[in-house]
Amino acid sequence: MPETEAASRLAAQARLEALSFKDLDAWANDDHAAAFKAFLRSCRALDASAAELRPAQAPERHLVAVCREALKNENLSRPEARRFFETHFQPFAVIPHSGNGFLTGYYEPEFQGSRTPDSRFKVPLLVRPDDLVTIAPGETLPGIDKGLQAARRTAKGYEPYPDRAAIEDGALGSLAKPVVYLREPAEAFIIHVQGSSRIRLTDGWVMRVAYAGRNGRPYTSIGRVLVQRGEMDLETMTLEKLMGWLMSNPGPAKELMRQNQSYIFFREADELAPEDGPIGGAGFPLVPGRSLAVDRSLWAYGLPFWLEGELPFTLERSEPLRRLMIAQDTGSAIVGPARGDFFFGSGEEAGTRAGLLRHTTRFVVLRPKAQP
Incomplete structure (x- = not known):
């Protein structure tokens, strides 16, 4: 979708309030290197697709430019990764015109099956x-x-x-x-x-x-x-x-x-290795705890989002969610500017936690700065 059309859709549903990174609760405590590794997956896909897609389908140009900078420095430490995000992005609180931000969870289940039918x-x-x-x-x-x-x-x-x-x-x-x-x-x-x-x-x-x-x-x-x-x-x-x-x-x-x-x-999906996550909407394996599904009609794949909310372990126990995630997937239920789906991983434990997450959450989008 052209950037101008996505922007007009977004403006009809939410306003963006410019913030500084100091306004993000516990920003300094996150593992920015882990987020950066997930971001690099998006960058490789965006860099490759930028030259192949028609202009109307091309990814956000400023995000592609930031990605090309990221691909020059693939092995960053936690402090270096934090500086990269602070240098190349500007945080904006996503404030819906109606309602609040809302986060759910999803996972890759495992079941028994057969290639051929029987009783x-x-x-x-x-x-x-x-x-x-x-x-x-x-x-x-x-x-x-x-x-x-x-x-x-x-x-x-x-x-x-x-x-x-x-x-x-x-x-x-x-x-x-x-x-x-x-x-x-x-x-x-x-x-x-x-x-x-x-x-x-x-x-x-x-x-x-x-x-x-x-x-x-x-x-x-x-x-x-x-x-x-x-x-x-x-x-x-x-x-x-x-x-x-x-x-x-x-x-x-x-x-x-x-x-x-x-x-x-x-x-x-026979191209996946056993240790890989499932393929997300962006076309590559998802990263547990770092991949976020968003409304694709409003947000570009590859955008980082800072989330502030609660992350449950059981019905009775949870921990604060203060985490940088990357938009790498979408879903039919994920509709709205401050609506996301947190990818937990594969298997029974991931499924249990995914089923517990349905919480009000603050969404902050990191928008790429124009590159020189």
């Missing part, structure tokens, strides 16, 4: 269909409402893509090609929400699946629906409790999950 494994994750067209932020297609982010290409033109219920009922026909089969619909749903997974196959091999597209329909939080119905209490809800409810109530769970019209398609 145990019969719930598919689907590959991206050939007729799916993703609509970029700010782009429009004839016959498609502005609120939709994908369309179906037909011989007569474009039409809205089927929603979750229609896809599950067979609307894609022969285009519904599975990449892997799981045991439970609830497991597949969680992978749809998280956008990636490790699948432990019946032969012991661990398969990685990554986001490959979505049907562009709006996202609905089924956890919020359960709270509104009085089935669960928001303060004590965890991912484990949600999964337990879905698996214990298969009939109502099917109806509930279909209230989320959004549907995700996947690919096998």
